[in-house]
Amino acid sequence: DTAVSQTPKYLVTQMGNDKSIKCEQNLGHDTMYWYKQDSKKFLKIMFSYNNKELIINETVPNRFSPKSPDKAHLNLHINSLELGDSAVYFCASSQVLSGGGYNEQFFGPGTRLTVL
């Protein structure tokens, strides 16, 4: 019973194409995230949604557009792919607690995107 799942796990595509990565969590969490891990393994947050509402939008090109149809799903669509978009993209989820805290973030298995 997978907690946070992502599809696909590997994605190889040509420059200029448009692609999507899907994420689903069955933990009942209300907050979901997208992170990018570059070739040097540095992880940086891109977006966060809480109950389908965008709450974090870091400095990300507007070619990247997240969509949350419901609180269990957060998809990432990327237009006009560039070489520099090659990376591993992780989805994560957590539960914001009353009082302002939150539990730890649970990560999906990652999607390795290669742009040729």
Place this chain on the structure above:
Amino acid sequence: AQTVTQSQPEMSVQEAETVTLSCTYDTSENNYYLFWYKQPPSRQMILVIRQEAYKQQNATENRFSVNFQKAAKSFSLKISDSQLGDTAMYFCAFGGRGSTLGRLYFGRGTQLTVWP
């Protein structure tokens, strides 16, 4: 801005020995969480241990323990009785409860290799 620094890009240890990974962070927040995640070659991000800043007692999880020094903004991870399966990239992460709620800031990681 929050920053997390891991000054040891690589470390190695012999099986059954003890190793300590360093992490320092910078923040103006008083209430926050700190985490250690491991990323084995499988790429999965796995939570190792978490510490809440308001708790003075250092967190422990089986062979993993932390040395949390709030005044020094230091959060090191000690792995006792190292096992071959501990070989992984280890990331220290900071999670705020104030204006940065929901974001995890990661260090650049320490690649730990456990030798037989």
